[in-house]
Amino acid sequence: MDRETRQTALATFLILGVFGTFLYFVPTIMLAVGEISPVLGALVIGAVLVTPFLFFWLRSRFRNRN
Template sequence: MNGDEKGNRSSAIAAAVILLVTGLAFFFLPGVMISLGSVSPWLAAALGTALVLAFFLLFWLRARHQRRRGR
């Protein structure tokens, strides 16, 4: 296996792990938001917004890191 194949495999594994973790977070998000909504609807909305933004921020940071490494 050469370096390019190893890099592609590493990227695919990292993307799969990120998607799995965020998928689990989004699976439990409605229940958590309902619980927080009983305390404060604004808090529930802030949590949902933060989780969605974190998902995109994570991929943006990964792409930025990849560009700096020259891949």
């Protein structure tokens, strides 16, 4: 494992750790928003699920550009 691979693995681990911690609170947030509007609650959970894929896609584009 070279230096770049180790840094990538560490960054991925930290990003997924932070996102996983955030996922612990998502049901509470979704239920609170869902009381206002069920459609808004669905949009919030959809945004939460798409965010890591979007983040990793943008990160890979940035790293491949350099």
